[in-house]
Amino acid sequence: MQRAIGIFDSGVGGTSIWKEIRKMLPNETTIYLADSKNAPYGEKSKEEIIQLSKKNTELLIQKNCKIIVVACNTATTNAIGYLRENYSVPFIGIEPAIKPAALHTKTKKVGVLATKGTLSSHLFHNTSKLFAEGITILEQEGKGLVELVEAGKVYTPETKMLLRKFLDPMLEQNIDCLVLGCTHYPYLIPVLKEILPSHITIIDSGEAVARQTKAVLENKELLSELNQKTDVFYSNAEIEVLKSLLEGSNVNVSYLDF
Structure with a gap:
């Protein structure tokens, strides 16, 4: 082999x-x-x-x-x-795709949905500093989402409710890009597309x-x-x-x- x-x-x-x-x-x-x-x-x-x-x-x-x-x-x-x-x-x-989001955003507001371990790391903060000058990065810990994907519970009311709770404050801040900062999260894209306005670009790595x-x-x-x-x-x-x-x-x- x-x-x-x-x-x-x-x-x-x-x-x-x-x-x-x-x-x-x-x-x-x-x-x-x-x-x-x-x-x-x-x-x-x-x-x-x-x-x-x-x-x-x-x-x-x-x-x-x-x-x-x-x-x-x-x-x-x-x-x-x-x-x-x-x-x-x-x-x-x-790591979260901050660079393409920073290049793509028109509103200069980018949401990042990631785990606590990623958001608190030096590498994440260094990447944000390097590529997102003049851009507001709105960070949100996706607490509980990994466990839902691991349990096969993607298309459930619980998942949708949790995502709304995480995303609504970002939408109020006028993000136009959402960076998925965890490899479990692309499996949530069908649900995210139901929740997010059509002009918001979802970016993963x-x-x-x-x-x-x-x-x-x-x-x-x-x-x-x-x-x-x-x-x-x-x-x-x-x-x-x-x-x-x-x-x-x-x-x-x-x-x-x-």
């Missing part, structure tokens, strides 16, 4: 990134870890997030992965510096992460030339939600205690 692209997340949300990688890199083998047992990462301390990211990384290295995509905003913003310092494998991170993954593989001459891909998914919790999000994809989903 050819060397794989390793991907990990605090649960099922990073599959939104996997789908973009699969689209852009159709010949590659992938191994995905859903650390759902420990979701959400956004409520944990930086030290805990680093330890969980280290555990996931070491398992993917054991499986001979040639690159690791940290498909979790909270793990990227809190742990990727540590991972890059301590492991030789290349890492691709993900999936395609940009796939592009960067491809660029690094090209640069390091690690791209697969063979169309012998396999896609393996492991979860350390209930696998039914993960299976449902991957319905229609030819993948292997298994329970693994990690």
